[in-house]
Amino acid sequence: MEFYNKPGDYDAINYIPHTESHGTKELWKTFWLLLGITVLDFVIYFVMPASGWRNFIFIFFGLVKAYYIVGAFMHLKHEKINLALVILVPMVFVLGLISGLLYEGSALEVMKSM
Amino acid sequence: MANHTSTQAAFENQPTWAGGRSPFNVSYGKLMMWIFLLSDAFTFSTLLVQYGTQRFSNVVTPITTKWPDPASIFNHFPFMHGLHLPLLFVSVMTFILILSSVTMVLAVEAGHRKSKAEVARYMVYTIIGGIAFLSCQAWEWYTFIHEGARLDGNTFGITKQGYDHLNSVGFGDHFEWADGDRTFGPVPFAALFFIVTGFHGFHVFSGVVINVVVYIMTVRGVFERRGHYEMIEKAGLYWHFVDLVWVFVFTFFYLI
Numbered sequence: 001m002e003f004y005n006k007p008g009d010y011d012a013i014n015y016i017p018h019t020e021s022h023g024t025k026e027l028w029k030t031f032w033l034l035l036g037i038t039v040l041d042f043v044i045y046f047v048m049p050a051s052g053w054r055n056f057i058f059i060f061f062g063l064v065k066a067y068y069i070v071g072a073f074m075h076l077k078h079e080k081i082n083l084a085l086v087i088l089v090p091m092v093f094v095l096g097l098i099s100g101l102l103y104e105g106s107a108l109e110v111m112k113s114m
Numbered sequence: 115m116a117n118h119t120s121t122q123a124a125f126e127n128q129p130t131w132a133g134g135r136s137p138f139n140v141s142y143g144k145l146m147m148w149i150f151l152l153s154d155a156f157t158f159s160t161l162l163v164q165y166g167t168q169r170f171s172n173v174v175t176p177i178t179t180k181w182p183d184p185a186s187i188f189n190h191f192p193f194m195h196g197l198h199l200p201l202l203f204v205s206v207m208t209f210i211l212i213l214s215s216v217t218m219v220l221a222v223e224a225g226h227r228k229s230k231a232e233v234a235r236y237m238v239y240t241i242i243g244g245i246a247f248l249s250c251q252a253w254e255w256y257t258f259i260h261e262g263a264r265l266d267g268n269t270f271g272i273t274k275q276g277y278d279h280l281n282s283v284g285f286g287d288h289f290e291w292a293d294g295d296r297t298f299g300p301v302p303f304a305a306l307f308f309i310v311t312g313f314h315g316f317h318v319f320s321g322v323v324i325n326v327v328v329y330i331m332t333v334r335g336v337f338e339r340r341g342h343y344e345m346i347e348k349a350g351l352y353w354h355f356v357d358l359v360w361v362f363v364f365t366f367f368y369l370i
Contacts, residue, residue, distance in 0.1 A: 006304075015344050016342055017344050019226040019342065019343075019344075022223075026221065027216060027220065028216070030216075031212065031213075031215075031216045034212050034215075035209065038205060038208050039205075040199060041364075042205050043184070043206075045201055046285070050183070055369075055370045058365050058369075058370055059365060062361050062363070062364075062365040064361055065361045066358055066361055069215070069354055070354075072219075073215055073219045073352055074350075074352045074355070077141075077228060079138065080139050082137065082138055083140060083145075084328075086152075087148060087151075087243065090152065091152075091155060094155070094159045097159070098159060098162055098163050098166055101163050101166050101167045102166040102167075105166055105168070105169060105171040106170045106171070106173070108167065108170075108171035109172070114136045
């Protein structure tokens with residue numbers, strides 16, 4: 001990933017994207033990884049009794065899958081880092097909000113039963 | 115061609131902030147697709163925030179034990195009526211979506227090589243995957259509604275007796291709800307399920323429509339004449355986003 005544009009990188013009028021194939025090896029690797037994690041999800045669901053830790057594992061696996069989908073399939077790993085940050089930084093805060101409210105939900109539960 | 119070169123030269127002489135050049139070195143369309151996906155991600159996030167709060171503030175209710183364990187409800191599989199097969203069908207749905215994501219990204223890769231026939235072939239696979247997923251979801255909704263789920267109520271408050279009954283049944287054994295197994299549970303359960311999976315399903319549907327349009331354009335040689343297959347990339351971004359959302363729907367609705 002590069003930080004700066006070179007002059008003439010993008011010409012809005014005569015734009016023809018510079019494309020090159022990176023081959024299908026990485027894509028198939030990502031596929032097997034996603035499939036493996038999903039199978040692991042399935043196994044853990046039955047092997048491990050429900051607990052906060054198990055939920056943590058599932059959410060962690062979800063984030064790993066998200067990393068590979070966004071990075072490899074959506075090609076964000078190979079875009080300029082500025083673009084990747086514009087997209088990822090707000091999502092970090094949103095994820096913080098989601099996990100925060102999962103936790104606060106339990107606190108609401110306690111308050112309701114008081 | 116001379117015109118092209120002079121335009122190119124004009125751009126090269128522009129400073130970065132004078133316009134006419136993308137700050138991220140991606141085309142207008144791709145950048146806009148990313149911005150749209152970001153806003154769509156916020157939309158889904160609000161739904162997940164709502165879900166998370168409701169889910170964990172409804173663990174215990176006066177009459178039932180807790181928020182229903184999803185495995186106790188989504189335990190059906192087509193053509194295997196009455197068998198207790200929790201999580202199996204959703205896992206198959208997840209597999210279908212992952213597979214269609216791979217065929218989509220293979221279409222993008224074929225587009226980079228400007229291989230029209232391959233792009234068309236992989237787009238067909240992707241469309242089939244999308245339709246298969248939608249059919250699965252339709253079946254899932256049908257079964258869920260048939261079992262008594264409604265937007266404004268929840269008959270899946272599973273009692274202590276119900277859980278004992280469920281726990282006595284092994285994976286793949288015959289299972290049927292008995293009297294006293296179920297009562298009314300936390301209302302948001304079914305409503306949130308319908309809203310979030312419905313929202314996601316509608317995105318899958320739009321994705322299939324987009325893919326069909328792009329497929330027709332491919333076959334008719336629109337991209338060949340244009341000289342590049344970037345439209346496939348843009349459709350692919352949307353399709354992978356739908357897959358991404360499913361990862362979280364699967365995690366939050368079925369696993370947790």
